[in-house]
Amino acid sequence: MMRSKFLSLLIRAPSVCRSMSTATKLTTIDVNDKTGIATLTLNRSPINALNVELLQDLNESIKEIEDNKSRGLILTSSNDKVFSAGLDLNEMYRPDKDRARLLWIKLQDVWLALYSCDLPTAAAINGYAPAGGCLLATVCEYRVMLPKCRIGFNETQLGIVPPIFCMFNFLNVLPRRVAERSLSQGQMFTTEQALQIGLVDDVVSSKGEALDKCTKFIDTFAKVNPLARSLAKQQFRAADLQRFQTERAKDLESFLAFINHPQMQEGLGIYLNSLKKKQQLNAV
Numbered sequence: 001m002m003r004s005k006f007l008s009l010l011i012r013a014p015s016v017c018r019s020m021s022t023a024t025k026l027t028t029i030d031v032n033d034k035t036g037i038a039t040l041t042l043n044r045s046p047i048n049a050l051n052v053e054l055l056q057d058l059n060e061s062i063k064e065i066e067d068n069k070s071r072g073l074i075l076t077s078s079n080d081k082v083f084s085a086g087l088d089l090n091e092m093y094r095p096d097k098d099r100a101r102l103l104w105i106k107l108q109d110v111w112l113a114l115y116s117c118d119l120p121t122a123a124a125i126n127g128y129a130p131a132g133g134c135l136l137a138t139v140c141e142y143r144v145m146l147p148k149c150r151i152g153f154n155e156t157q158l159g160i161v162p163p164i165f166c167m168f169n170f171l172n173v174l175p176r177r178v179a180e181r182s183l184s185q186g187q188m189f190t191t192e193q194a195l196q197i198g199l200v201d202d203v204v205s206s207k208g209e210a211l212d213k214c215t216k217f218i219d220t221f222a223k224v225n226p227l228a229r230s231l232a233k234q235q236f237r238a239a240d241l242q243r244f245q246t247e248r249a250k251d252l253e254s255f256l257a258f259i260n261h262p263q264m265q266e267g268l269g270i271y272l273n274s275l276k277k278k279q280q281l282n283a284v
């Protein structure tokens with residue numbers, strides 16, 4: 001209630017860029033009054049690891065942007081090196097059972113909200129985007145990336161089966177053969193490779209340019225009837241959405257069984273440790 005009152009006040013404010021930031025600030029929303037486009041920024045320090053709270057916040061922000069009839073949604077990160085490090089591995093290592101369940105449900109919700117989003121969506125990938133980071137980038141309809149970053153689904157490299165929604169995203173973006181190979185090999189692509197295979201649409205040298213490109217992409221729909229555009233998008237995605245709904249409960253149980261497996265726990269512990277060790281080495 002307070003939140004919507006606050007929002008309506010902000011909407012009337014005459015600023016060029018109005019902020020609809022959520023109270024927790026794990027994500028922020030800025031709506032450009034000139035273009036009507038909302039920029040949704042991931043803002044969980046240090047590397048936008050997707051934990052329950054960030055996913056919950058993301059869901060609320062996506063809904064807020066849709067409800068406020070923005071003309072489009074641009075997803076980006078406040079970190080200038082990392083778009084998102086993917087799922088927060090600490091939520092999966094020695095997990096709290098209820099939180100682990102919630103984590104996956106919230107991830108499914110975010111995917112669903114973006115995959116079926118009424119608005120045109122674009123990702124300004126201003127840093128590394130492994131696994132869940134790649135999921136957020138490839139669920140959007142357009143991607144632009146900064147140089148010297150990496151993107152991809154590295155799950156199989158970690159001994160993890162990529163869930164079906166990773167497959168849907170890749171099949172929307174890449175030729176089937178490339179999608180299958182990169183998912184089954186857990187390939188991570190440099191920005192330049194990503195551009196070459198069509199995983200990203202463009203490469204630019206700054207975040208500002210990335211946001212401009214995303215705005216231009218969304219502007220290409222300016223003269224298209226919004227309802228027709230949205231229904232055409234839904235039509236293309238209907239079969240995936242149907243399959244997702246059919247398999248959603250099974251997908252959740254598979255995730256829980258998978259992360260609770262002793263071998264998976266051992267592997268996660270080693271992997272988390274190696275990430276921490278990397279920092280220790282850098283400090284030497």
Ligand SMILES: CCCCC/C=C\CCC/C=C/CC(=O)SCCNC(=O)CCNC(=O)[C@H](O)C(C)(C)COP(=O)(O)OP(=O)(O)OC[C@H]1O[C@@H](n2cnc3c(N)ncnc32)[C@H](O)[C@@H]1OP(=O)(O)O
Binds near residue numbers: 254259
């Ligand atoms: C139908 C069947 C379905 C079955 C499904 C079953 C299972 C599905 C399994 C779940 C799927 C998971 C998908 C995922 O998203 S898993 C996460 C994968 N992510 C990664 O592998 C990324 C690892 N991180 C990195 O490569 C780098 O950190 C970086 C993102 C490139 C950033 O590098 P840098 O800026 O140099 O930062 P640091 O490496 O120093 O990291 C800072 C800090 O953060 C910790 N950390 C890094 N990544 C994560 C993470 N994903 N989760 C939690 N914590 C992370 C890192 O250890 C450092 O911590 P300290 O400051 O404490 O040292």
